Amino acid sequence: MSSIILAGRATYEDGSPKVGFVVELWETSVWEASGVRNYDTTTDGDGNWSFAVDSTKTWMVLVPERREITQDGLDKIQVAALNVTGLTNLDVIDEHTPGFGVDIEGVRLRDAGIGDGDSITWDGRVLFDKGADIASAAAITPGTDGNYFHITGTTTITSVATLQAGSVVIFEFDGVLTVTHNATSLILQGGSNLTTAAGNMVAFISEGSGNWRELFRGQTTGTLSVSEGGTGATSHTDGGVLIGKGTGAFESTGVLADSAMIVGDGTTNPAVESGTTLRTSIGVAIGTDVLAYDAGVQQIADLADPNADRGLFWDDSAGAYVYFTFGSGLTMTDTTLTASGGTNAAAVMAYGQLGAE
Numbered sequence: 001m002s003s004i005i006l007a008g009r010a011t012y013e014d015g016s017p018k019v020g021f022v023v024e025l026w027e028t029s030v031w032e033a034s035g036v037r038n039y040d041t042t043t044d045g046d047g048n049w050s051f052a053v054d055s056t057k058t059w060m061v062l063v064p065e066r067r068e069i070t071q072d073g074l075d076k077i078q079v080a081a082l083n084v085t086g087l088t089n090l091d092v093i094d095e096h097t098p099g100f101g102v103d104i105e106g107v108r109l110r111d112a113g114i115g116d117g118d119s120i121t122w123d124g125r126v127l128f129d130k131g132a133d134i135a136s137a138a139a140i141t142p143g144t145d146g147n148y149f150h151i152t153g154t155t156t157i158t159s160v161a162t163l164q165a166g167s168v169v170i171f172e173f174d175g176v177l178t179v180t181h182n183a184t185s186l187i188l189q190g191g192s193n194l195t196t197a198a199g200n201m202v203a204f205i206s207e208g209s210g211n212w213r214e215l216f217r218g219q220t221t222g223t224l225s226v227s228e229g230g231t232g233a234t235s236h237t238d239g240g241v242l243i244g245k246g247t248g249a250f251e252s253t254g255v256l257a258d259s260a261m262i263v264g265d266g267t268t269n270p271a272v273e274s275g276t277t278l279r280t281s282i283g284v285a286i287g288t289d290v291l292a293y294d295a296g297v298q299q300i301a302d303l304a305d306p307n308a309d310r311g312l313f314w315d316d317s318a319g320a321y322v323y324f325t326f327g328s329g330l331t332m333t334d335t336t337l338t339a340s341g342g343t344n345a346a347a348v349m350a351y352g353q354l355g356a357e
Helices: 028-033 275-281 295-302
Strands: 003-009 022-027 039-042 048-054 058-062 083-090 103-109 148-152 168-173 201-208 211-218 242-245 248-252 261-263 271-273 311-315 320-326 330-333 336-339 347-350 353-356
Touching (some): 039 048
Parallel strands (some): 083 103
16 A cells, blocks of 8 residues: 555644544545544644555545534534645645645645635735756656756657646746647647747647647747747848748848849849849939930039020030120020121120120
8 A cells, every 4th residue: 555644733713722632534435435434543732633544545534523614514624734745635625724724745635615617816926836857758748746847858849748728837948959830739839840949938738638739938049930920030130121031031131232222023022233223123224214414414504593694605615614695786585696786797706705797
């Protein structure tokens, strides 16, 4: 028989010990059938009692001499401090003296006052434990010693052992490995495999029958894929522009050269262009769509407005375009040049002045 020590302390409501009281131990199946107790003992001067019992059975503890604490017509023990070491099912802990609490290691409490579907309100911190490290394997089995585990090694993980639906485990990976997505048994965010890096953490919730779903992940290092909301790379060129590549990693253009532009063609990836190639792509070909630069045209554009009707001519000695003024016998109105003052009026140009003789 695999035995454990089941021990506790019987008290009154004010916390004082019940001395010399008989404490009975019943196997649940016997209580419900024949009504014959299995063991009994008497509390000592501090109200303490203990039993060595079979750890594979379900037990019920009663204090018959004290009947003010009952449920369903059955006497139940009032516990000020109960410590149970080993693995068993405790079926009759219905209440305890306020301020003391119950310490239980490896025990499932099935309080008759809390049934399936009942709610429990916690008014303090719920303390969970960190379990022993787990070596990576195709099938991971979380230990019973906690909810938070380090995963060592680099073996690909494809499944997690069955735990009750609603159970939550958190894995922290100590190295690089692959967690394989499965649409039924290991559902990962984005529906794609996860490549871990040291320090990455992932939380899973059991859906029962060996099926698990990722709750959240914490990525402290490594590459965050596009499906996970990242860019698919650990770094990019400073000053570059990122271009989407579907589900693949973003592409960086690098730093664009002076006057370069990103141009799309509506079909393939955009390209970085400049010069003639860029002008052709955006429809501004010189000679067709725009005029090429001309120094003479620039000189004309730079001439100051004379605020009068003037003619324009090329002063070869100066090597520049200038406005000329009209001398005697010549006038200009709008675009009409009129010569007067002689029978054979002729326009002559001299030293920047146009006259008639």
